[in-house]
Amino acid sequence: MSIAEERIERLHELAREAATEDEYDRxxxxxxxxxxxxxxxxxxxxxxxxxxxxxxxxxxxxPGRNARVRVHRGRVVVRCLECGATERYPFE
Known part of the structure; x- marks a missing residue:
């Protein structure tokens, strides 16, 4: 694992912690x-x-705070409640 990949993982953890504390800008x-x-x-x-x-x-x-998650026709549909963007992923 490269240094960049390790840093990305750490930033992912920090983003999760900040979102948990309702600090969405951070x-x-x-x-x-x-x-x-x-x-x-x-x-x-x-x-x-x-x-x-x-x-x-x-x-x-x-999910439940700033995103809506639904399962529809074999796909997971995630809608961002901040901007309204929708992403669809195959159900795994």
Missing amino acids: AREYVRLARRLAERNRCGLPKSFQRSTCDACDVYLR
Whole structure:
């Protein structure tokens, strides 16, 4: 595991903790930093990180607080309540 990947994991943990404390602006900043770091070092973000953040507004998603999660026709549908963006993932 490279240094960049370790840093991305740490930023994911910090974003989760900040969102748990209802500090969404701080969590959003951690998400942005992690995405920039992944782009610069040409390493992908972990799937768990991608699916717990909104691509449109970079907020850390917490189901029931700022995200709505539904299962519909074999897909998981996640809607961000901050910006209204919708993501669909195959049901695994």
